[in-house]
Amino acid sequence: MTIVSLSLDADTLRKFDDVRSRRGYRSRSEAVREALKDFLEEAEWTSEAGANTLILSVVYEKGPPKSALASLQHRFDEIRTMLHTHLDERNCLEILVAEGPSARLKELVRSIRGIAGVRQIKFIRTAFPA
Numbered sequence: 342m343t344i345v346s347l348s349l350d351a352d353t354l355r356k357f358d359d360v361r362s363r364r365g366y367r368s369r370s371e372a373v374r375e376a377l378k379d380f381l382e383e384a385e386w387t388s389e390a391g392a393n394t395l396i397l398s399v400v401y402e403k404g405p406p407k408s409a410l411a412s413l414q415h416r417f418d419e420i421r422t423m424l425h426t427h428l429d430e431r432n433c434l435e436i437l438v439a440e441g442p443s444a445r446l447k448e449l450v451r452s453i454r455g456i457a458g459v460r461q462i463k464f465i466r467t468a469f470p471a
Contacts, residue, residue, distance in 0.1 A: 382466075395446050396465045397437040400428065402458040409456045410435050417449050432460070 349357070357372070399410065403422040414420045420443035426434050439446055453462055 375463070383464075391443055392441060393443050393446055394438070394467045395450075396439045397435075397439065397450070397453070397462045398461075399435045399437070399453055399459060400461040400463060401433055401435065402460065403427075403431060404458060405432055410453070413449065413452060416452075419445050425435070 357369070361369060361372040364372070366375070403412070410423075414423055417439065419439045421438045421440055424436040426436075428434050439449060448461065450464070453459060
């Protein structure tokens with residue numbers, strides 16, 4: 342394998358090592374490889390055409406983002422279902438299932454990223470025949 346060097350601030354490295362340890366990775370390299378696979382999968386999806394199914398999880402601060410997320414359901418017919426839950430006194434989790442053309446789903450993800458108060462977006466993508 343090729344050795345790659347990277348620079349991280351002390352706080353980011355401490356957090357990374359905490360997560361690596363909790364998830365049971367034997368080395369930093371193993372954890373970085375796993376993170377890069379997720380990064381590359383997302384990047385590859387954004388360059389594909391065709392139809393997909395997405396399961397999106399969106400963590401956001403309670404307040405205005407909820408109404409913005411709810412309005413997306415009316416703008417995007419591709420959203421099949423939404424599930425809402427409270428994570429704690431400050432944060433909520435919205436889970437969306439969406440199906441449709443990749444271009445439209447990419448637009449949905451971009452729209453969610455643009456909502457103030459959204460802290461994190463993760464998704465699982467599956468392709469299906471058109």
